[in-house]
Amino acid sequence: MVLQAPAWYHEAVFYELAPRTFCDGNGDGIGDFKGLTQRLPYLAELGVSCLWLLPMYPSPLRDDGYDISDYRAIHPDLGSLAEFQVFLRDAHALGLRVIADLVLNHTSDQHPWFQAAREGPGHPYHDWYVWSDDPGRYAEARIIFTDTERSNWAWDDQARRYYWHRFFSSQPDLNYDHPPVQSEMLATLEHWLELGLDGFRVDAVPYLFERENTSCENLPETHAFLRRLRARLAERFPEALLLGEANQWPEDVLPYFGTPEAPELPMNFHFPLMPRLFLALAQQRRDPIAQVLTRTPPLPPGCQWATFLRNHDELTLEMVDEVERAAMWAAYAPEPRMRCNVGIRRRLWPLLEGDRRRVELLHALLLSLPGAPVLYYGDEIGMGDDIHRPDRHGVRLPMAWDDGRNFGFSAAPPSQLRVAMPGDPGPYHPLVANVAAARANPSSFWHWLRERLRLRAEHVTLRRGEFVLLAPENPAILAFLRTMAHEAVLVVANMSPVAQATALELSAHTGWRVVPLPGARPFPPFGDEPYPLTLGPYGHLWLQLLPPSR
Ligand code: TEU
Ligand code: CA
Numbered sequence: 001m002v003l004q005a006p007a008w009y010h011e012a013v014f015y016e017l018a019p020r021t022f023c024d025g026n027g028d029g030i031g032d033f034k035g036l037t038q039r040l041p042y043l044a045e046l047g048v049s050c051l052w053l054l055p056m057y058p059s060p061l062r063d064d065g066y067d068i069s070d071y072r073a074i075h076p077d078l079g080s081l082a083e084f085q086v087f088l089r090d091a092h093a094l095g096l097r098v099i100a101d102l103v104l105n106h107t108s109d110q111h112p113w114f115q116a117a118r119e120g121p122g123h124p125y126h127d128w129y130v131w132s133d134d135p136g137r138y139a140e141a142r143i144i145f146t147d148t149e150r151s152n153w154a155w156d157d158q159a160r161r162y163y164w165h166r167f168f169s170s171q172p173d174l175n176y177d178h179p180p181v182q183s184e185m186l187a188t189l190e191h192w193l194e195l196g197l198d199g200f201r202v203d204a205v206p207y208l209f210e211r212e213n214t215s216c217e218n219l220p221e222t223h224a225f226l227r228r229l230r231a232r233l234a235e236r237f238p239e240a241l242l243l244g245e246a247n248q249w250p251e252d253v254l255p256y257f258g259t260p261e262a263p264e265l266p267m268n269f270h271f272p273l274m275p276r277l278f279l280a281l282a283q284q285r286r287d288p289i290a291q292v293l294t295r296t297p298p299l300p301p302g303c304q305w306a307t308f309l310r311n312h313d314e315l316t317l318e319m320v321d322e323v324e325r326a327a328m329w330a331a332y333a334p335e336p337r338m339r340c341n342v343g344i345r346r347r348l349w350p351l352l353e354g355d356r357r358r359v360e361l362l363h364a365l366l367l368s369l370p371g372a373p374v375l376y377y378g379d380e381i382g383m384g385d386d387i388h389r390p391d392r393h394g395v396r397l398p399m400a401w402d403d404g405r406n407f408g409f410s411a412a413p414p415s416q417l418r419v420a421m422p423g424d425p426g427p428y429h430p431l432v433a434n435v436a437a438a439r440a441n442p443s444s445f446w447h448w449l450r451e452r453l454r455l456r457a458e459h460v461t462l463r464r465g466e467f468v469l470l471a472p473e474n475p476a477i478l479a480f481l482r483t484m485a486h487e488a489v490l491v492v493a494n495m496s497p498v499a500q501a502t503a504l505e506l507s508a509h510t511g512w513r514v515v516p517l518p519g520a521r522p523f524p525p526f527g528d529e530p531y532p533l534t535l536g537p538y539g540h541l542w543l544q545l546l547p548p549s550r
Contacts, residue, residue: 009241011463015048017377021398024410030418033079033087047453050097062170067108071188097198105204106171118158127178130164141216166207199241226264244268250296257303270305272319282331284496286478305371314343337387347385357538364540368491370467381438384428400430472502488545494535503530517542
């Protein structure tokens with residue numbers, strides 16, 4: 001069988017990290033590209049294939065770099081452009097690709113463009129932003145940062161006008177109805193691709209345009225711009241990845257992929273799946289996952305979902321209904337401090353009460369469900385959070401490499417760390433949750449994850465197999481197939497904390513041999529009767545199914 005080799009990103013395993021909190025290479029207390037370069041062999045050894053860098057550009061850091069003040073440079077904290085290029089060269093030499101976060105929707109209010117725009121309507125840069133004399137315009141647009149913003153308009157004393165901002169008021173939205181804005185941002189993408197970047201995570205993509213009497217999300221004009229963007233890159237950078245952050249319902253994300261005739265973004269995050277993985281655990285039943293996967297439409301050819309458990313933001317509850325949201329608040333954010341905007345600002349291990357069984361279960365699903373998985377730095381070593389830090393900073397602590405000074409993150413005096421290490425002792429403290437400890441313990445989650453990443457790389461069926469959802473009688477059991485002609489992989493998961501039995505109707509596979517992954521000793525082959533399986537608490541199985549002939 002000749003498999004049409006999909007684009008590199010279809011089968012990638014992404015690893016999201018912030019250079020600022022990954023490793024400090026020059027001893028000033030701030031993570032940087034020199035330090036990240038030193039840690040590339042670690043990432044290659046773990047078995048990820050593409051790094052997603054959180055914003056690396058000059059910024060006043062009012063939103064951790066998502067408020068950009070120069071799109072064409074590297075933040076001096078993180079090093080020089082030359083150091084970035086050494087990082088990129090060394091990453092590529094290790095077979096790692098790199099995409100960078102790119103914030104098209106807004107700039108920092110300290111960007112020279114905005115400072116010029118404030119001069120008023122007569123200034124050539126004024127129309128680079130969205131101004132109004134009436135703060136009642138676009139009244140149907142929801143506020144996203146509900147903890148801090150009461151309006152999407154902010155008054156500017158110098159311009160004597162209101163300016164539009166979908167996020168913090170220090171992040172004025174660019175005006176995409178103004179042609180120079182589109183031209184400049186297209187040139188910005190090309191600038192970084194010419195330097196060798198492999199693509200972008202396109203931040204906050206639903207909000208680029210505004211129109212009266214609309215939600216100002218997912219507008220036709222935004223899709224038209226994304227088609228223009230994709231066409232522009234297709235000529236010179238056909239391999240470049242555009243990974244869209246369209247935090248919408250599955251049917252509303254579908255348009256962001258475009259069509260084969262008019263493509264937009266080849267990959268988009270599957271936001272609605274993510275909270276339902278946690279909800280299914282809380283409710284001890286597969287339904288939340290099964291329902292959202294059933295609701296997920298098939299993708300156009302050449303497109304792929306990016307799936308994830310957690311990221312640098314809050315665990316968003318924007319794409320769940322009121323009942324589901326209440327269940328998630330109750331199960332995962334009992335303390336108000338754990339909440340942020342419409343989400344939960346906790347990392348994976350604390351969310352799952354440090355329960356290795358549930359951490360492995362969610363990763364076994366992440367690595368076998370359709371889509372390209374995105375790992376969040378630190379989850380592989382059991383990193384914790386600090387809900388007493390402002391905004392979402394509590395889920396963005398420095399990476400811990402060993403039990404030495406600053407846990408291997410920096411040689412600077414601890415008081416100089418730009419982002420302090422967590423203070424409170426506990427199961428996630430970097431003294432125990434660090435890379436050296438994880439690698440030294442053969443039975444650590446780190447080694448389990450590395451083995452699963454290796455199995456996923458070894459079995460094309462886990463990456464490209466057709467997804468077939470099964471409906472076992474036991475509601476606690478999630479079961480699905482990934483199938484190709486030469487093999488299938490059966491994934492079975494117990495979403496409950498107690499042992500469960502099930503019997504799977506797999507008549508199409510009668511006589512097929514069953515081999516556990518990992519493992520070599522075969523299970524009994526499929527017979528004519530439903531195949532009985534029992535799973536321990538939060539148990540899960542990857543079972544390779546081989547036709548009798550093989
Ligand atoms: O987040 C965009 C966004 O829409 C968020 O509200 C997101 O839906 C929510 O936080 C759940 O993920 C992006 C970045 O991820 C975030 O860090 C930035 O603060 C924001 O854009 C503004 O740039
Ligand atoms: Ca540094």
